[in-house]
Amino acid sequence: MASPMSAPIRVSHGERGAAGFDVVVVGAGPAGSAAALELARAGHHVALIERGAFPGAKNVYGGVVYGRILDELIPEWWEQAPVQRWVTRRQTMMMTPTQSMTVDFRTDAWREPPYNGATAHRAQFDAWLAGKAEEAGAELITSTVVTALRVDERGHTVGVRTDRADGDLDARVVIACDGVNSFLAKQAGLYPEGQLEHTTLGVKETLSLPRETINERFGVRGTDGVDIEMLGCTGAIPGGGFLYTNLDSVSVGVVLDLTALGKAKKRPEEIVADLKRHPSIAPLVRGGELVEYAAHLIPEGGYQTMPKLAGDGILVTGDAAAMCLAAGIWLEGVNFAIGSGMYAGRAAAHALSTNDTSARGLSEYRKLLRNSFVLADHRKLAGAPKLLMSERMQQRYPGMVCDMVENLFQVTNPTPKPGIGRLLRRSAKAHGVRLRELARDAVSGFRSYG
Amino acid sequence: MHYPESSFEDRMSTVDFRVGERAHIEVDSDICRSCTTKACVTACPANLFVPTGDGGILFNYEQCFECGTCYLLCDKEGAITWTYPDGGDGVAFRKG
Numbered sequence: 001m002a003s004p005m006s007a008p009i010r011v012s013h014g015e016r017g018a019a020g021f022d023v024v025v026v027g028a029g030p031a032g033s034a035a036a037l038e039l040a041r042a043g044h045h046v047a048l049i050e051r052g053a054f055p056g057a058k059n060v061y062g063g064v065v066y067g068r069i070l071d072e073l074i075p076e077w078w079e080q081a082p083v084q085r086w087v088t089r090r091q092t093m094m095m096t097p098t099q100s101m102t103v104d105f106r107t108d109a110w111r112e113p114p115y116n117g118a119t120a121h122r123a124q125f126d127a128w129l130a131g132k133a134e135e136a137g138a139e140l141i142t143s144t145v146v147t148a149l150r151v152d153e154r155g156h157t158v159g160v161r162t163d164r165a166d167g168d169l170d171a172r173v174v175i176a177c178d179g180v181n182s183f184l185a186k187q188a189g190l191y192p193e194g195q196l197e198h199t200t201l202g203v204k205e206t207l208s209l210p211r212e213t214i215n216e217r218f219g220v221r222g223t224d225g226v227d228i229e230m231l232g233c234t235g236a237i238p239g240g241g242f243l244y245t246n247l248d249s250v251s252v253g254v255v256l257d258l259t260a261l262g263k264a265k266k267r268p269e270e271i272v273a274d275l276k277r278h279p280s281i282a283p284l285v286r287g288g289e290l291v292e293y294a295a296h297l298i299p300e301g302g303y304q305t306m307p308k309l310a311g312d313g314i315l316v317t318g319d320a321a322a323m324c325l326a327a328g329i330w331l332e333g334v335n336f337a338i339g340s341g342m343y344a345g346r347a348a349a350h351a352l353s354t355n356d357t358s359a360r361g362l363s364e365y366r367k368l369l370r371n372s373f374v375l376a377d378h379r380k381l382a383g384a385p386k387l388l389m390s391e392r393m394q395q396r397y398p399g400m401v402c403d404m405v406e407n408l409f410q411v412t413n414p415t416p417k418p419g420i421g422r423l424l425r426r427s428a429k430a431h432g433v434r435l436r437e438l439a440r441d442a443v444s445g446f447r448s449y450g
Numbered sequence: 451m452h453y454p455e456s457s458f459e460d461r462m463s464t465v466d467f468r469v470g471e472r473a474h475i476e477v478d479s480d481i482c483r484s485c486t487t488k489a490c491v492t493a494c495p496a497n498l499f500v501p502t503g504d505g506g507i508l509f510n511y512e513q514c515f516e517c518g519t520c521y522l523l524c525d526k527e528g529a530i531t532w533t534y535p536d537g538g539d540g541v542a543f544r545k546g
Contacts, residue, residue: 051534053468057542058516122546143538163537181518196522203495206545251545262489262523267497269461292545293461295495295515297522
């Protein structure tokens with residue numbers, strides 16, 4: 001691949017851009033808006049640059065915003081955030097083309113403040129959060145692409161070039177919140193090789209359905225919502241599926257390992273179509289009219305695949321820093337983006353106050369992340385993405401579990417019941433799983449999750 | 451073989467695009483002719499890469515999700531020149 005965005009612009013001493021800021025934040029997604037909000041509140045002169053016509057225009061996600069990190073930024077955010085439904089019912093489903101085994105949990109606790117998870121449309125949610133940064137004094141500049149970093153003779157980032165006429169901006173710190181492809185982190189030399197191996201493609205359909213129909217089908221009332229995560233629905237391609245409820249629509253989609261997708265002779269929308277035909281999913285989505293088809297890349301590799309988080313004059317946050325948590329029972333991203341953005345803003349403010357915006361002066365960022373869920377969760381679950389995408393987890397365990405449960409509930413009179421141990425051995429054998437491997441995966445799973 | 455429930459054109463018509471004048475992605479079909487895998491053809495979620503009879507690729511940038519799938523998968527140096535559309539152009543998700 002060749003790209004005009006591949007090299008930083010070298011700025012000579014004393015050369016000035018058209019405008020100067022304390023901090024330029026690139027990307028008005030959840031990370032960028034949180035960073036800009038934090039900095040503007042600290043009294044700094046901040047630009048928040050967005051390449052879309054509005055914040056959220058380029059953004060897609062897979063279902064749930066976990067909002068508690070917002071408590072620090074916007075007290076009682078739930079009173080004003082543009083939420084579709086509050087998730088009160090959470091399911092994890094293991095499936096084969098003809099079977100499914102679901103863990104289904106619901107609670108009244110999640111239908112009241114401070115809630116747990118919310119579904120939202122990103123075009124609304126991201127615009128709302130960017131609006132908060134703007135209210136606090138950040139300068140939101142939309143429809144503007146940052147095409148390059150500007151660096152001085154020491155390689156220290158001193159600003160950005162935009163695609164506006166006379167669009168060079170000076171900044172003492174640049175915060176790269178430019179998403180999964182992060183050309184800025186790459187330009188700054190912070191991004192490691194091998195991005196393809198730990199990137200997945202998410203494809204999603206939003207299907208309109210009457211509110212009452214959704215409530216009946218999913219067994220919820222009012223603005224209560226459901227989030228279902230699935231394993232075993234992507235055929236030969238490692239990945240997973242999701243289905244969640246909006247107010248007057250449901251969103252269904254799959255996440256696909258990019259390398260395997262490239263080799264497969266199957267297109268992404270066909271895999272979504274297969275999922276929608278599954279006997280456990282078809283009754284939930286039937287009759288839904290497609291209101292938007294969407295796709296986006298997801299950085300799923302977690303802790304081991306993160307770029308360097310700070311360089312001289314630059315910090316990296318959110319998807320740009322591979323901060324999506326893809327750990328099977330936990331699938332989170334927006335909260336990690338908001339958290340990392342907020343801490344990046346705080347660290348940048350600290351660096352400005354000490355007049356040291358070198359990587360060393362910005363090292364407060366990593367400390368703040370390590371002392372919070374952002375890096376603590378990622379370090380703890382560093383092994384989870386690999387385990388989740390492993391051949392056994394993807395191709396063998398869903399079928400093994402479904403067969404075992406089918407046999408457990410199958411009444412075989414007059415033959416006596418086989419007993420659970422024997423069922424496990426039989427199902428494992430049928431799916432080519434050695435009990436030793438199963439035990440090893442259980443141990444490594446427990447080490448990650450325990 | 452399953453047939454899709456609706457045409458791909460109908461599917462893409464649900465997505466808002468502000469089509470810019472500049473092609474933000476360019477494909478060098480001469481280089482594609484030496485590619486045996488053509489991973490972009492099946493992986494691009496917007497189905498923008500169409501193989502031609504002479505072994506090349508026909509590409510149209512107008513309904514691009516700007517996701518990055520094609521350049522990450524492409525292993526032919528110089529085949530895909532990838533940039534974002536100019537500010538304000540390109541896909542504008544209403545739901546996301």
